[in-house]
Amino acid sequence: MELALRNISVSLSGKEILKSISFSVGDGDLISLLGASGSGKSTLLKTIAGIIPQTGGTVMIGGAIADALPPHRRGAVIVFQDFRLFPHMTAAENIAFPMKMRGVQKEEYSKTAFALLERVHLAGYGKYKPQEMSGGQIQRVALARALAASPNILLLDEPFSSLDENLRQDMRALVLELQREYRITTILVTHDRQEALSMSDKIAVMMHGEILQYDRPERIFESPNSREVADYFGDAIYVGGIVKSGVFVSDVVRFGADRPDGPYQAMFRPSSVHIGSDGNRAFNIRRTSYQGESYRIALEHESTGIILNAILPSPCLLRADDRVSVSLDTDKVILFRDD
Amino acid sequence: MGHRRHWPLSLFLLIEIISILMPLFILIVWSLSGRWPWPDLAPEALSLRGIQSLLGGRFDILQVMFSSTGFSLVVAVLATIIGTMAARAIVFYDFRGKKLISFGSILPIIVPGTVLGMGIHVVFIYLGLSDTYLGVLLVHLICALPYTVAIMADITRAVGNKLEIQAQVLGVPVGKAFSHVTLPQLLPGILSSLSMAYIISFSQYFLTLLIGGGSVKTLAVVMVPLIYGGDRTIASAYALLFTLSSLIVFGLFELAGKKMK
């Protein structure tokens, strides 16, 4: 089902947490809600689910206004960060719970529960209690339980943050698989950029209770609409300068820019920074950081002190204090007005 | 959850609140009444004779109230100190018999005070502790300790000793590390423990009566014959005095707790 939020505002204990949020999610899409802790992501999930009432605005599920529906009738199911498996029930009983609540008969819900256990690669774990299971297993049970509720909307609240790296990859793959198979409209809350970029049909970048940009991952990364969005993905290098008569001029680069005159910050990603040996060797290598398959090189412009970052594949023959020349690839540069 | 209508539960809550406040209200009215014969629903006249009997009378009841308050405060402080020490041992250390001690500390709550009293009375007589303030103090401590240990164990566990160890690692001596780092964090639990122990001691009747004999005059003991003596107005005045003095001290503890937030 499609989800639409119109001007959702939420205040808790006098503080404004969400400020007039509006966006829509298409039926069967998976979008990420990306932002730092405290940006209001979890609150938004709870508002969609009906657990926290909004102080303004409307939630629409499947084209109908959902505001009057209590949480247990909205069909917006959350997989919480702390999983919240019922400790006095087995894994199978946990998964069967939402079906029981809907009045499904025992024979049917038992069958479905075991089928779901298999689906999340936990066949045979039905009789285990949560206390007897590992973090990764618990999460899979929580996921199966959410699916057992036949949700209209699936809301995942930083589901992978308590797992180690290897487990995370597996779980991401599983979630994508299930989401595609069941065609459930899904919102994934995360602060992990890679996760958002790799999994989503669209990303909503949230900061301080507002959505800064909502678009496909490629467009968010390549055409951020503000410094904050650009900075969130890290690795943004800024060179300050001035645009005059259609040309951007700075101490290290100049290029044509169809923008009104004024001061600007030109944003580059490290992939646009090229190191060479011919030229004026105006840059000094400050530091090289080994990252496995590549090195991160920090470069300092001798005369102005401007810092740039570049990435070179291993092995790297450059060392600290070497002098090099740097050219900037202006294909993907983005100009932000500097007021 | 709060925005849903729960009127049956709200009604139940209201009924409960009324049933709690009503007797207190009646107590106040009775203590200020002159004559209040059957079948009137309100006293014929108000009078201050109930209050006056508090101020006059052969007992100097106010003196008893102040000394009882002081006595119970001493019990509270000692119970809290002992409880804090025991809690620290239970939470941070592993030793043989720990489980036994853990569960043993709850015994005085489960075993009736009458059994304790009648059993320990002879022991106290033998030790010369019966009919003394010290004897009553010890018995009150035994009753209060399960609560103070439980409360302090909870908060000691929640606060942990990580910061204290950090301070020690930085060179702060052990005693100062405790008093400057951990103790301030334990304060909410300390206040809770103090108020709980205070109420337990201040309200204690049977044990104070038995162990203290006629020599230890606490308000809780002294007021019983006065309350059940027959004159409803005077009875209510004494009961009111007791209730108000407990509430005030308890309220002061709560206030101190709020100030610390």
Place this chain on the structure above:
Amino acid sequence: MKSRPLLLLTPMLLLGALFLLGIGNALVQSFGYIPAFHLTDFTLRYYEEIFEKPALLDSVVVSLEISIVSSVLATVLGVALCAALVYTGNVRGKTLQVVKLPILIPHTVVALFVIMVLSQGGLLARTLYALGLLNSQKDFPAILYSSSNLGIIIAYIWKETPFIAYFVLATMSSVDSTLGEAAENLGASEVRSFSQITLPLSMPAVTKAFLIVFAYSFGAYELPFLLGATLPKALPVQAYIEYIHPDLLHRPYAMAMNGLMLVVTLLMYGFFYGLARKGDKGIGESGHGT
């Protein structure tokens, strides 16, 4: 430092020793061993006589009746009150302060409340009279000082319901805000979320609270003394009468009654310990589920 825990525990251990000494003395005397009175044989006959003499047996029955009825009712009402506090969002604040009041009021004053409201000349009688439902004082049932012990039971319920609610509150509120919320999110109505998830997971705390109030109401002196019938007297009152009896040979009877109270409450305690081992914990370890 190996001696450190011992040092910290010393005061508590000393008091504990005193406590055990008292209990031990009561037990020993209950078996008839009181050298000071020239009784030097260990015997069970004082216990036997409790169960043979109808008057003494009645005391046991009365005490059990009072404690079972008042504790069960107080627990049911207490859990309901706790649920009311949680679901109306009154987990903190002024309402909770008022609910906590009875915990601060001693049983000796509560007995006075019961007299003021439920005696034949009390407020309830006067209200019924004013409403025309009663003709005279004597027509109002004698609730107090009667063998129904209704006054005592009501007094215990008045005082224990808020205690149980407060005791269970932290647990129920925490379960409700996490697991209860998840249950509703998965399709359970509030009622079903409470009955399937919140209540079952609060039961360990509820059971502990029940055991505490049961043990207390079984062995406490004040209320049966102030509000009880002339006969039969509740066990603690009867025990004390035997204890201060001028004929010192009554002492072992008193102690046998104490011994009986001790056994009943320790059985309760054993139950508590059994509960604790089933996954809930005692004081020394972290006791939070989930």
